[in-house]
Amino acid sequence: MKISSTSRPQPSPADPPPRQRILMAARRLFYEHGIRAVGVDTIAEAAATNKMTLYRHFGSKDELVAAYLQDLADEADARWQALEATYPDDFASRIEAWLEHLEVIVNGIGDRGCAMANAAVELREMEHPARRIIEDYKFRKRDRLVALFGNAGYVEPEMLADEVFLLFEGARISIQCCTTPGTGPGSRVVAMLRSLLAKHDRRPSDGLST
Amino acid sequence: MKISSTSRPQPSPADPPPRQRILMAARRLFYEHGIRAVGVDTIAEAAATNKMTLYRHFGSKDELVAAYLQDLADEADARWQALEATYPDDFASRIEAWLEHLEVIVNGIGDRGCAMANAAVELREMEHPARRIIEDYKFRKRDRLVALFGNAGYVEPEMLADEVFLLFEGARISIQCCTTPGTGPGSRVVAMLRSLLAKHDRRPSDGLST
DNA sequence: GAGGGGAGTTACCGGTAAGTAACATACCGT
């Protein structure tokens, strides 16, 4: 695929340094068009730099891909920690805030699914440096859900977390298959999650939160 | 990626005709390594034929991809119809047989997820001939589930079908992210589906089936 | 102002991709 290059953007001194520009461009292009569909030259051009600089910062395209995914994972981890800091003891509100975050993701037009999952589909070689990052991130995500639901007083938190995890993963992949917005089964996933949580059993002795 | 070509297989007169051999090779290679990772030459060689014959049967690689996916969709439709024919009125048994089929898919070692969903991730151009096939298939699949659950007496069959649909889609994509077999949340999806169906409300007036 | 490092520029390499042209061969019904 040819990604249209309107006019070469000029880097100004106020701009972030090249490494950051490259990562920003890679994030946008990899996510939008797919990893295999975007060449390093396209990324360098979009980052207002050139291939040599790219290769001086990242030894190979594969390492750039790994850095791109690690960046996303770090940001997601930071978001989760911010959520924990905002509601340190109120687990119900933390869940609610998380659900609202999911709603934004799913309802966003032009959502292209989970970048991690997409990368796992595109990069099937087991030796690829990205695979470790993807796997670690998904397990971390699942463990966080288990802990959150456990703290929130749900019984069988592992079971519940897996169900929530799979529903959301399914929604994000499904949106890419049923592209007409709002029509696919994925668009109602947050409502489904709410009703699932409402129906799930909780420890009764728990004090009312907040 | 270089797909190892051990030794050029010779087509024998008893072999299926080239078009079918090409489709079989494409299915195996596309599914195993990904669509973008496999070139037409590799497919032709694996099919014990050559690129020219491939291009005489399929006008382009994109059309070959579309034919590959249409083939899969047709077979899945046929499998579903066979299920309907086997249990024409016993919807509970039909569900049970379907669940057992899912179990085989998910527990199969080296499962690479849903070929349709993977293709949707790899082929993001909206004009690609494969997109219509993918979208049609997924909607058909969802509608079949709605009808089946409705016939089986479940209340809110749309809601239930969407939940089942998303759980399974999530499981198949999740298996690709959590490659260590049996560890990820996807490996227990069929048990989750069973408990989901058991918990879901059903029309009480329905006669006991079989 | 000399030096050095990070960044930009240009040109290039080898490999592989999709797709095509021209030709040769095998099969098959008549």
Add this chain to the structure above:
DNA sequence: ACGGTATGTTACTTACCGGTAACTCCCCTC
């Protein structure tokens, strides 16, 4: 035997891709 059709073979074009070399420029620091 004939002619058409499907197939096989080789070679080619065009384009892109990941990656590298050699060189220049600019800015910061000592």
